[in-house]
Amino acid sequence: MSAATIAGTTERQVVAFRLGEETYAIDISYIHEIIRMRTITFVPRAPHYMRGVINLRGRIVPVMDLSARLGLPSHEETPQSRIIVVEIGDESIGLIVDAVSEVLRLPEDQIEPPTQMTGSESANYISGLGKVNDRLVLLLDVEKVVGNASQ
Amino acid sequence: MDTSEYIALFLEEAGEQIDILEQDILQLEQSPSQEILNEIFRAAHTLKGSSRAMGFTAMGELTHAMEDVFDALRKGEISVSTEMVNRLFDALDTLKAMRDQIAEGGSSDITCEELVKSLRDVLNGSTADAPSSSASPAEQKHADAGISLQEHEREAAYAAIDNGLNVYQFTVRLAADTLMKSVRALMVLQAIDANGGTVLASNPDEEALDNEQFGDSFVLLVATDKPVDSLRNVLLQISEIRGVEVQPWQEEKVSSAPQPSPAAEATNPSPEAKMEESSSAEADRGGSRTPTVSQTVRVDVQRLDTLLNLVGELVIDRTRVAQLGREFETRFQHDEMVDSLLETAAHIGRITDELQEHIMKARMLPIEQVFNRFPRMIRDLAQKFGKEVRLVMEGQDTELDRSVIEIISDPLIHMLRNSVDHGIEPPEEREALGKPRQGTIRLSARHEENYILIEIEDDGRGMDPAHLREVAVRKGVLTRDAADRLTDREALALIFAPGFSTAKQVTEVSGRGVGMDIVRSNIQRVGGIVDVDSTPGKGTRFSIRLPLTLAIIRALLVRVSAEVYAIPLGSVLETLKIHPDSLQSVGRQPAIVLRGRTLPLISLRKHFYGESSGVSPCQGDQPMFVVVIGLGERQIGLVVDHLIGEQEIVIKSLSRHLGDINGFSGATILGDGRIALILEVADIFNNISARAA
Numbered sequence: 001m002s003a004a005t006i007a008g009t010t011e012r013q014v015v016a017f018r019l020g021e022e023t024y025a026i027d028i029s030y031i032h033e034i035i036r037m038r039t040i041t042f043v044p045r046a047p048h049y050m051r052g053v054i055n056l057r058g059r060i061v062p063v064m065d066l067s068a069r070l071g072l073p074s075h076e077e078t079p080q081s082r083i084i085v086v087e088i089g090d091e092s093i094g095l096i097v098d099a100v101s102e103v104l105r106l107p108e109d110q111i112e113p114p115t116q117m118t119g120s121e122s123a124n125y126i127s128g129l130g131k132v133n134d135r136l137v138l139l140l141d142v143e144k145v146v147g148n149a150s151q
Numbered sequence: 152m153d154t155s156e157y158i159a160l161f162l163e164e165a166g167e168q169i170d171i172l173e174q175d176i177l178q179l180e181q182s183p184s185q186e187i188l189n190e191i192f193r194a195a196h197t198l199k200g201s202s203r204a205m206g207f208t209a210m211g212e213l214t215h216a217m218e219d220v221f222d223a224l225r226k227g228e229i230s231v232s233t234e235m236v237n238r239l240f241d242a243l244d245t246l247k248a249m250r251d252q253i254a255e256g257g258s259s260d261i262t263c264e265e266l267v268k269s270l271r272d273v274l275n276g277s278t279a280d281a282p283s284s285s286a287s288p289a290e291q292k293h294a295d296a297g298i299s300l301q302e303h304e305r306e307a308a309y310a311a312i313d314n315g316l317n318v319y320q321f322t323v324r325l326a327a328d329t330l331m332k333s334v335r336a337l338m339v340l341q342a343i344d345a346n347g348g349t350v351l352a353s354n355p356d357e358e359a360l361d362n363e364q365f366g367d368s369f370v371l372l373v374a375t376d377k378p379v380d381s382l383r384n385v386l387l388q389i390s391e392i393r394g395v396e397v398q399p400w401q402e403e404k405v406s407s408a409p410q411p412s413p414a415a416e417a418t419n420p421s422p423e424a425k426m427e428e429s430s431s432a433e434a435d436r437g438g439s440r441t442p443t444v445s446q447t448v449r450v451d452v453q454r455l456d457t458l459l460n461l462v463g464e465l466v467i468d469r470t471r472v473a474q475l476g477r478e479f480e481t482r483f484q485h486d487e488m489v490d491s492l493l494e495t496a497a498h499i500g501r502i503t504d505e506l507q508e509h510i511m512k513a514r515m516l517p518i519e520q521v522f523n524r525f526p527r528m529i530r531d532l533a534q535k536f537g538k539e540v541r542l543v544m545e546g547q548d549t550e551l552d553r554s555v556i557e558i559i560s561d562p563l564i565h566m567l568r569n570s571v572d573h574g575i576e577p578p579e580e581r582e583a584l585g586k587p588r589q590g591t592i593r594l595s596a597r598h599e600e601n602y603i604l605i606e607i608e609d610d611g612r613g614m615d616p617a618h619l620r621e622v623a624v625r626k627g628v629l630t631r632d633a634a635d636r637l638t639d640r641e642a643l644a645l646i647f648a649p650g651f652s653t654a655k656q657v658t659e660v661s662g663r664g665v666g667m668d669i670v671r672s673n674i675q676r677v678g679g680i681v682d683v684d685s686t687p688g689k690g691t692r693f694s695i696r697l698p699l700t701l702a703i704i705r706a707l708l709v710r711v712s713a714e715v716y717a718i719p720l721g722s723v724l725e726t727l728k729i730h731p732d733s734l735q736s737v738g739r740q741p742a743i744v745l746r747g748r749t750l751p752l753i754s755l756r757k758h759f760y761g762e763s764s765g766v767s768p769c770q771g772d773q774p775m776f777v778v779v780i781g782l783g784e785r786q787i788g789l790v791v792d793h794l795i796g797e798q799e800i801v802i803k804s805l806s807r808h809l810g811d812i813n814g815f816s817g818a819t820i821l822g823d824g825r826i827a828l829i830l831e832v833a834d835i836f837n838n839i840s841a842r843a844a
Contacts, residue, residue: 050810053805
């Protein structure tokens with residue numbers, strides 16, 4: 001993740017979002033923009049979790065169904081659904097989430113390494129667990145989520 | 152001196168000179184001429200000067216040694232031999248390596264003593280064999296060599312011409328046994344002076360004439376307004392002068408350094424030319440005296456790429472504006488503002504078209520850039536394999552987008568290597584077959600409609616379809632059954648199949664089975680098509696069709712389900728509207744008969760969305776639309792829901808984050824902002840074959 005992994009009182013800024021009942025978060029340094037759902041052009045024969053491509057001001061950006069990627073049950077699209085456009089390397093990719101909740105500051109010392117989570121495929125993509133107001137936030141390892149797709 | 156800012160310039164110039172040397176040495180070997188020798192000498196001379204000035208001593212050393220060889224050749228002291236050309240090429244390769252090293256790290260540690268020595272040997276070895284002469288080489292070399300002028304001498308010559316005088320080159324021959332040559336020379340000079348002539352320059356120079364450092368003849372450059380014949384007669388009356396040859400002075404012929412054209416300088420420049428001259432005065436580095444200004448500028452490739460991308464965006468927006476205009480028209484009918492919007496949109500459209508065309512042209516390079524290296528390569532390969540090969544090249548000035556040029560080079564090299572290695576038979580075998588000993592490889596390029604056709608044709612042993620079928624079965628590429636079903640042309644195309652290499656033994660150059668399949672995939676990657684035709688015993692011909700540019704193509708837009716797809720027009724043979732009645736079925740594959748030929752049909756709906764519409768790709772009684780696409784000799788029909796029309800599209804690459812997407816070469820943005828994926832026709836054919844196998 002970002003450079004802010006120095007021990008002590010350092011904080012990590014993350015964008016928290018909902019997938020089903022759970023709250024996930026992505027380090028803010030990856031995030032390019034957050035947009036509303038729009039027409040997605042289906043790409044035949046792409047991996048099942050790739051929803052297709054969108055036209056982002058003349059650029060063609062692939063869009064991933066994050067729930068499907070993490071092996072979570074898919075949810076109906078709602079007016080709250082958003083596409084988080086993250087930038088990795090010099091390419092962008094959109095991640096569909098159920099809702100974007102807020103920008104959080106997580107003190108570094110309140111982030112725990114991921115514990116053994118049962119069964120869920122998403123465990124592979126979690127880099128840490130944070131607690132905010134007794135709520136559990138799962139920190140997502142974006143590079144892993146996206147990186148494996150291109151292999 | 153801080154040379155860093157000059158290095159880029161030096162490297163570029165060095166590259167150019169090395170290219171000239173390479174071509175000229177090759178031509179030297181085939182047909183030496185004085186013209187070539189002069190050019191070659193000049194190139195070596197320039198390179199020597201600039202590398203020394205930049206402090207690259209080794210490079211200067213080596214070019215110097217080459218220059219000496221060219222100089223000796225030019226003066227007829229030695230003659231061209233294969234061994235000599237080999238050594239010159241070795242030296243040239245080393246120069247290239249040095250240049251590359253400098254380009255990478257600013258300096259070069261390649262040494263060249265060996266090479267310099269080998270070049271010196273060429274020189275010494277042959278001077279010893281030169282026709283016996285009492286004169287030493289240093290003396291001998293001045294005879295008949297013309298005059299190399301100093302700058303002030305040349306200016307004096309031009310000034311004389313400008314003043315209405317005639318300038319002649321006098322070659323004065325003394326009797327072989329002349330005792331006091333310097334006295335005769337002095338008498339000649341005085342006689343010219345006394346009879347209305349002015350000696351502008353001499354070869355050797357006056358000091359050498361005084362010291363008797365010349366052979367049987369010397370050359371003078373004389374300006375005079377008197378009839379030249381009377382002057383000649385005066386000279387002939389001096390004792391022991393055996394002959395005087397007079398010819399009008401021509402700078403081009405006798406000089407060794409690049410010269411401005413005397414004609415251009417002597418005639419009155421037109422007003423435009425004058426303006427160019429003055430405006431170029433500051434811009435022209437080195438203060439060259441050339442009055443004609445080059446009408447080209449060097450532009451960074453990246454800048455051109457950026458421009459083309461911007462034009463690409465403009466093309467998209469143009470389509471969008473036109474579409475909006477039409478929508479307004481339907482909504483507001485004939486409103487004045489709508490009319491003027493439509494008018495403006497049409498104008499923007501035309502301008503954009505023109506802009507696009509010109510920028511595309513600016514990115515074009517003659518295919519010469521690639522072809523240039525082949526004569527040398529063929530020569531080396533032929534020597535290596537003991538073949539005799541003549542390379543004939545046509546259409547070197549055919550222009551291609553630079554991105555295509557970059558990609559086409561390697562495949563061509565590979566195919567040419569194959570032709571020399573496997574195609575052309577050894578000279579003895581050819582003779583036994585009643586063919587000329589020397590095989591011919593013809594490499595040609597030309598425009599054809601909206602693509603470039605490159606052909607490589609040899610008159611070698613050709614390929615036997617039956618043999619290829621055997622190999623394919625033996626290597627497990629095909630079953631016996633499948634192999635037997637192939638037509639001859641399809642069997643020939645087997646050489647492009649992965650893992651298929653017919654080389655009886657692996658050779659250093661023709662590779663190890665990573666051959667033609669890579670060639671084909673490289674060509675297909677840029678939207679090209681490669682095809683092979685061969686007659687056993689007669690020869691083989693490869694045809695490569697390449698798009699003119701990679702960034703913008705014409706495509707047929709079709710609708711499948713809810714999406715629009717683009718099929719590159721280069722692969723579209725025709726479109727059909729057929730009735731379900733005419734459907735047939737070959738195996739489980741639907742097909743139609745088109746002009747007596749079975750055309751397999753692929754439903755894109757099924758292919759893309761996996762919808763199980765059974766064998767029949769159509770719904771009910773509705774007629775269906777078929778796009779016939781071709782790849783080489785193979786054809787299939789793609790069943791689509793609807794044909795939308797032809798359009799120019801800007802190719803955008805698909806993100807690698809999408810994963811390994813098979814079947815699409817990219818995507819484009821349509822006028823309404825929607826995305827259309829661009830079909831990769833080759834992938835569709837490959838998928839079909841994979842399924843059939």
